Each structure stands twice: as C-alpha cells, then as structure tokens.
Amino acid sequence: MMGYRIVALYSGSRGNSVFVEAGDTRILIDAGKNARALCHALTQIGSDIEKIQAIFITHEHCDHISALEVISKRHSIPIHVTEQSAKKFDREPSAFIHKNLVRHESPEYEFRVGDILVSSFRTPHDSAMSVGYRLDIDTADGVRSVGIATDIGYVTRGICHSLEGCESVVLESNHDEDMLREGPYPYELKLRILSNKGHLSNRASAAFGAHLAAHGTRAFMLAHLSEENNTPDTAYDEFISAIADDTVSVSVASADIPTEMKM
Secondary structure, eight states: OOOOEEEEEEOSTTOOEEEEEETTEEEEEOOOSOHHHHHHHHHHTTOOGGGOOEEEOSOOSHHHHTTHHHHHHHOOOOEEEEHHHHHHHHTSTTOGGGGTEEEESSSSOEEEETTEEEEEEEOOOSSSOOEEEEEEEEETTEEEEEEEEOSOSSOOHHHHHHHTTOSEEEEEOOBOHHHHHHSSSOHHHHHHHHSTTSOOBHHHHHHHHHHHHHTTOOEEEEEOOOSSSOOHHHHHHHHHHHHOOTTSEEEEOOSSSOEEOOO
16 A cells, blocks of 8 residues: 545534545544534545544544434444543433444553554543544555644643654644633633643644654644634744744644645
C-alpha cells in the first residue's frame, strides 16, 4: 500500500470526527454531530459509512459521540471505547449502540484494524475518561505514525511520549486566551476551559507543536477550535510563528466541511 490519508470531517464544539484511510483500511476517530452529517461528509470525500471498519472514541462528551446511536441502528461497526466512558451508554440499556461496543478496561490499549495499529493514551479532560490515539500505519515505505490529541487541558509527559516521532499530528488549538478572558462566557466556564482539565490554548498548542516539529513531525492539523474564542487565522499565525520552519505543513480543521491534512 502507499501512504495514508487523514481528513477532519468536522471539528469543533458542535461535533468532531476524523477519517483515516490507509490502503483498504478505513476508521473514524469520534463520531459527533449526527449520522446524516457524518455520512454526508464521508460522501464529500469519496468514501461511505459502509466502508468504515471501526470507530474509536476519545471520550463520552456529546460532541464526540452524538452520531453513534443512529449509526449503530443501521450498521454493525465496532465502536471502541474505554470502560469508564462506556458507562455513559449503560444509562440507556436498550440503546442500539450496545451491540457494537468494544469496551476496553484499560485507557491505554492497543487494537489492530487492517494496516493500522491503534494505541490509546490518557489525556487530561473533564470527562469520565479521555484518550488520544497514536496510529502506526503499515506502508510500502515502512511504518508511519500519526497522532490525534484533542480535548487536552495540558500536555502531559504521556502525551509527549506518545506523539514524539509522529510524522503527522492532529492537535487541539482551542482558544486564544485573551479572547476567552475578554469574551462573553460565564466566569465559571472560562475557568473550566483554562483549567488543567479543559482545552489546549493556541499558545500551548504552538509551543507543543514546536517541540514535536523538532522531533520529526512534518504535518499538523489544528483542531477543535472554539468559534467564540478563536479564529482559524489566529490559531494558524501563532502556530507557524512558534514552529518557524517552512518545511512543516500546517492546516486548520473546519467546523463544518471536511479538511484534508496537507502532507
């Protein structure tokens, strides 16, 4: 097989899903918004829900799982989730999703789907459990690695260890700190977002991006941008200024339309 393809179908507070294609292997990371929006986005990029072989969930917040019930009613796609996050679904024992759930007791697990070895790692966020993913992809040129880390309050040693050496990384760049502090959000919500279990700011994302670029990452996609406390240009400008390397590709995921990672 040759290479791989990463597409953020949509990314933001209204819904998140990342499509990964490697040869004949196709998976999703998260399935937010709704089934209609997800299927339409897949059609826009020349794929189809019938081709998806597995869905991996980062955590149980609605913007990452809200399409799952209808998808599970219509399709038998394995849905991988940590045991802690799966407890949210236990509140509705008759839900269709239960027939598709693959529950992992440890938040740090490995699972192979075709050409992709998926490895999870913990991320600090205000959910029952939150994880990111490292994807080690078999290609004709050897194993190539992709990291996906959104909804992270701060960069832990575990996150750093998991993402160092990844060729491509989908990384949260949620908010501009000044825009958030001066914006209309209630004080308690501002504190939550800024906390160690909230979301990664543009500044923190850019600093971590510079670290990863120094360890070999060649392509980034900035994700989970706040529509109220950020703009694509603001996030992009701070990120490329920190990296200061024009050989590194940086793209910004849209909240509404599919965005393919530039390689």
